[in-house]
Amino acid sequence: MRRLNNLSESSDYLTFRSSVPLRNICVDNSDGKSWKVYDAGPKSVRCPLIFVPPACGTAEVYFRQILHLSACGYRVIAVEAPRSYWNVNDWCIGFQLLLDHLRLDKVHLFGASLGKFWMLPAIFLKRLIMPSLVTKSYDPDIIEAVDFVAEKVVLPFQVNTINRLELASRLTLNCASSRVHPERIRGLQFVTIMDVFDEYALCSPVREEIYDAFPNGKLAQMKTGGNFVYLSKYEEVNVHIKIHLRKFESGSYSAILVPYDTS
Amino acid sequence: MATKKKGLLKVIILGDTGVGKTSLMNQFVNRKFSGQYKATIGADFLTKEIMVDDRVVTMQIWDTAGQERFQSLGVAFYRGADCCVLVFDVTLPNTFKSLDSWRDEFLVQACPRDPENFPFVVLGNKIDLGNAAVPSKRAERWCQSKNNIPYFETSAKDATNVEQAFQAIAKNALAQESEQDLYNEFPDQIKLTGDSNRFNNNDAGCSC
């Protein structure tokens, strides 16, 4: 098939692969429980930005944030949970252990499709990953992003039975609807919600629910982007991340080593 | 099309420091004015939903501090802008003289598809001070010479013309957006003929 641009052959991706090592970190003693971690940027930053992939993604989907934001002086970490976390509670405990291991106690979190964690019933299990990989868009940026996710995420799952377990675990997590309580996070002060105006997997009620969950949240809307806006429109996403983080720049929650020129 | 797309309009405000860019945005979005000067740090934005001709559109208004600061955000800051608002202080002629370079700066960075017809709106602010050093005639002449840019004399302090100006900004931005929709919807119609290979249509989304 004639291809557009293959993101996995792009210079961005190749630079990422050759400059940011993938670490496997075991946080508890049992088998198969290692986190995959990319940690880029100055290690002296004690309050980094941590990217948590959506159910249908791997830590790699954030390569454009890892690469470009670390180049600006931010410490950027992307994590991927081990397979065999079957519920949100396990995930949270594991994540806490990981933070301990990395000696971090306060972090900035970036999650994609977080709403799915508490909104979608199991019946949507299949529709959850599949439609996001079919795009009606003619925007080359969006097509490239979808192709990249399909290649990096779905193809390996289809050929590799061990990975199926991992996928099953993620989808179970994804569907454990009652475990995350929106009212517990409602009070969060500094939240930026990124959203795209074109069609994507989240239906409107879910979207409204997320807006409601963060009444103090800042809405960063983008015209287009599809399901993987951090890949397709990464420059815009990175601008919104920088704006979000700027509030913290001068304090102990700074995610950047040298604040960029403030003249 | 049966369903109207929800619209998002990206508006960028440019002009010298102190002319009242942040105040105008705050007056429009929050209906508040503060006489105290607080320097804007970097670029930031506010959103407001408004009605334009029975249509709900979300306006995302980008405010900036000095030139150097928002350049650190890169060209992504300008990308996809639907309208650019140029602001000067009617009591300070130098801020008016800067409009040319702000306009050029925008066109170079945003690189719009059709620079000649890209929608700008000019606001002469602080009209409440009453000692305008830039006469309306002079500002209007400049606007006419730049392909008839709409001109408003505003006060962020007492809200004079602020609502009107932003309505005009939205209308102009929408007019330009509907032209772009023509480009974007064209491939959809090709699809109806049965050719579903998306990769054949990639010329349709070419950027500047």
Ligand SMILES: Nc1nc2c(ncn2[C@@H]2O[C@H](COP(=O)(O)OP(=O)(O)O)[C@@H](O)[C@H]2O)c(=O)[nH]1
């Ligand atoms: N009298 C008067 N003062 C204004 C007006 N707009 C802004 N100011 C004042 O001018 C100063 C600079 O305003 P600001 O919005 O911060 O300008 P910016 O640097 O362009 O964002 C502040 O002290 C404002 O209170 C106006 O319409 N009338």
Ligand SMILES: [Mg+2]
């Ligand atoms: Mg300002």
